[in-house]
Amino acid sequence: MNEEQTDSLGFGTRCVHAGQEQPDPATGARAPPIYQTSSYVFDDAGTAADRYALDDDGNVYSRFDNPTVSMLERRLASLENGTAAVATGSGMAALDAATSILASNGDNIVSAASIYGGTHSYFSNMATRRGVEPRYVDTLDPDAYAEAIDDNTAYVHIESIANPSLVVPDFEAVAEVAHDHGVPLFVDNTFGTPALCNPLDHGADIIWESTTKWIHGSGTTVGGVLVDGGSFPWDEYPEKFPEIGTESVAFDGTNFAADFGDQAFAVAARQRAIRSLGDGQKPFDAWVTMQGAETLALRMERHCENAMTVAEFLRDHDDVAWVNYPGLDDHEGHDIASTYLDGGYGGIVTFGLAGGYEASKRVCEETDLAQFLANIGDAKTLIIHPASTTHAQLSEEEQRASGVTPNLLRLSVGIEDPDDIVADLEQAINSAEEA
Numbered sequence: 001m002n003e004e005q006t007d008s009l010g011f012g013t014r015c016v017h018a019g020q021e022q023p024d025p026a027t028g029a030r031a032p033p034i035y036q037t038s039s040y041v042f043d044d045a046g047t048a049a050d051r052y053a054l055d056d057d058g059n060v061y062s063r064f065d066n067p068t069v070s071m072l073e074r075r076l077a078s079l080e081n082g083t084a085a086v087a088t089g090s091g092m093a094a095l096d097a098a099t100s101i102l103a104s105n106g107d108n109i110v111s112a113a114s115i116y117g118g119t120h121s122y123f124s125n126m127a128t129r130r131g132v133e134p135r136y137v138d139t140l141d142p143d144a145y146a147e148a149i150d151d152n153t154a155y156v157h158i159e160s161i162a163n164p165s166l167v168v169p170d171f172e173a174v175a176e177v178a179h180d181h182g183v184p185l186f187v188d189n190t191f192g193t194p195a196l197c198n199p200l201d202h203g204a205d206i207i208w209e210s211t212t213k214w215i216h217g218s219g220t221t222v223g224g225v226l227v228d229g230g231s232f233p234w235d236e237y238p239e240k241f242p243e244i245g246t247e248s249v250a251f252d253g254t255n256f257a258a259d260f261g262d263q264a265f266a267v268a269a270r271q272r273a274i275r276s277l278g279d280g281q282k283p284f285d286a287w288v289t290m291q292g293a294e295t296l297a298l299r300m301e302r303h304c305e306n307a308m309t310v311a312e313f314l315r316d317h318d319d320v321a322w323v324n325y326p327g328l329d330d331h332e333g334h335d336i337a338s339t340y341l342d343g344g345y346g347g348i349v350t351f352g353l354a355g356g357y358e359a360s361k362r363v364c365e366e367t368d369l370a371q372f373l374a375n376i377g378d379a380k381t382l383i384i385h386p387a388s389t390t391h392a393q394l395s396e397e398e399q400r401a402s403g404v405t406p407n408l409l410r411l412s413v414g415i416e417d418p419d420d421i422v423a424d425l426e427q428a429i430n431s432a433e434e435a
């Protein structure tokens, strides 16, 4: 099947088929081949010159182009309803590639305050070293974004389901504010996944996400992706986005916006960022991730159903002080979440025990089925107590500012039988509260 044939198919079908020429035209193999090669032979000098000048899109070198990785990129571009994608060595590498293209010394990034800790650290401790200033605003207040944006804002950043508050920002309102100021909306869709949320259909211009989590789904392979929505008019703001809207400093005569149209951002991210930074996805990892993506639609249904069951169990448990899940009607973001999420409310539930810091910490030691580790989005149920682990280096005040209370437990609900997940939590909570 070719791309035109798959683009009209349903989401679950595209999870399995999109992006792969099948069967393999060279051998008839049904599975995607792993092109484990560093480089590609040029037919003649003219072709070689054209590839270096970006006039021919054939392969050059696997640091920035590889046919196995391209299959994953086409699949994820299709699932996110984008025009093109660039797969990276991790989620963080996708963030860095996009930031390298969009922001330079003197610029700022306006970001929702409620975000993944690694992203916060990248903005505050790495982007700042390059003269790029992060400005954090109230995740749910579009006016706060408007107030923070100025002429030097490179992009507005939000997460589709924010970490750890699990609120869903009003994409369309935030997109309108960003676009009124000539700024693209850049969304981390790791928690939403394209199975539940398509930010590009609600005003976002570029997606980034960690494929390490639900897209791969089994906790074996680190990866990330950038997806170009093809919607942002880079050519209208050439001074603000010189890497895309003006003649490239690295490719004589190339203006990405003029030459690559609705894929301009993706091509610039690949040829300028990934090519120079060297943090692209590797073929074996892309192959494994593509296999994981085949079951994304199915797994997300089960993750969401199980998370709802677990959230309801926790809400009714006497030793549980509070539970946070956007699928519960009393969650502060339930209505917006219902508007933008389709088919479920995600796989993460947070909760706190009445017994406070010590009891919550003990729960992680008492679970048998739920694994105590620092990851999310695995088929296996995972649990962690951020205040004593991922956020332990912050003061209690800083922890609270980032949404982490002393008794908060983060549960990434897996696809096991729901009765077993609930039974495991029940015995762990009882043992932790008794101790």
Ligand SMILES: *Cc1c(COP(=O)(O)O)cnc(C)c1O
Pocket: 090, 091, 092, 093, 116, 118, 119, 159, 163, 188, 190, 191, 209, 210, 211, 212, 213, 222, 223, 224, 376
């Ligand atoms: C894990 C994660 C990232 C970073 O992705 P890596 O693949 O670990 O680099 C970014 N955003 C969110 C929301 C995440 O959960």
